[in-house]
Amino acid sequence: MTLIFAHRGAAGTHPENTMAAFIEAEKAGADGIELDVQLTKDGEVVVIHDETVDRTTDGSGWVKDITYRELRRLNAAAMWDGKHGHCPIPHLEEVLAWLSSTRMAVNIELKNSLIAYETLEQKTISLVRRYGLEKRTILSSFNHHSMRLCRTLAPEIETALLYIEPLYAPWTYVRAMNADGVHPHYRTVTAEFAAEARRRGVAVRPFTVNKRNVMKTMFAYGVDAVFTDYPRQAKQWKEKTP
Known part of the structure; x- marks a missing residue:
């Protein structure tokens, strides 16, 4: 059964990566939330997507x-x-x-491709462990070096590799990286790809799925989860899917 992860919370209807968006995701019945982490000047782990604050804030x-x-x-x-x-x-x-009082899972994307935040992996893992959320957490990044480090630091926490362009022989790569899943752009996902991933025990969670026809296709392929800005709408579409 395909799970629904609220991308940056319910980012289509609420300010992305804020508590308001995460709380709405829970109310909408999402199975999990997705968020992005970076480090401040004084080394605090904050939830924001862009490397600058310009697009999403008044700063x-x-x-x-x-x-x-x-x-x-x-x-x-x-x-x-x-x-x-x-x-x-x-x-x-x-x-x-807040999440520890819910039943939801969380995908934490480490935003460390442009800026190599030192100790972002260690600090993120430490907080996940502090709240006993190891089994409800997926760590992901476009920085695959970071994912390899996370696997070494915390083998008990699931890791997934983000990518946009199609990968050749992804299963070989996933095995070499000792990862648990892939988070591809939805356009690269085919029925054959999803079936082969299932056969090989590799989780597939495409992003960012907001259109009804694409969502229905992903449900039909039986992907493990989808990331969407509209979890409430996604849940309704899922319930109407035969």
């Missing part, structure tokens, strides 16, 4: 150059015309503390 600058205290003053709902009030950028600990 500007690189996350790596801003202290946690300064970052918390920014409004991550600034682009929503006051609809959601003031939403601070969450600390990963805040999200995990």
